[in-house]
Amino acid sequence: MIEEGVLTRITVSRNADIATPAKYVTVWRQVPAQAEPRGIRYEIDAEDRVVHLHGGGPSIEYVEGCL
Numbered sequence: 001m002i003e004e005g006v007l008t009r010i011t012v013s014r015n016a017d018i019a020t021p022a023k024y025v026t027v028w029r030q031v032p033a034q035a036e037p038r039g040i041r042y043e044i045d046a047e048d049r050v051v052h053l054h055g056g057g058p059s060i061e062y063v064e065g066c067l
Contacts, residue, residue, distance in 0.1 A: 001059050009056035022046075026061065 001009035021045040030037045041060040043052035054060040 001056070001062075003049070003059060008059040009054055009062075011055075012053045014051055020043075 001007070001011070008015055025044065026039055026041040028037045028039040036057045038057060039055070039060055041052075041054040042050050043054070065066045
């Protein structure tokens with residue numbers, strides 16, 4: 001994902017549809033040299049399989065994928 005000309009998120013997906021509701025597990029890490037924390041968000045389907053990985057800054061929490 002690009003926001004205001006800056007790469008803010010990378011998403012890796014497998015070929016799976018997520019039935020509502022999806023589960024999310026997000027792990028954050030603050031890197032001292034960076035202003036924003038960085039994290040990984042695991043998106044898990046109803047069968048408890050990880051179907052999407054989102055890595056980056058706060059934009060990893062966008063549910064819809066884009067603004």
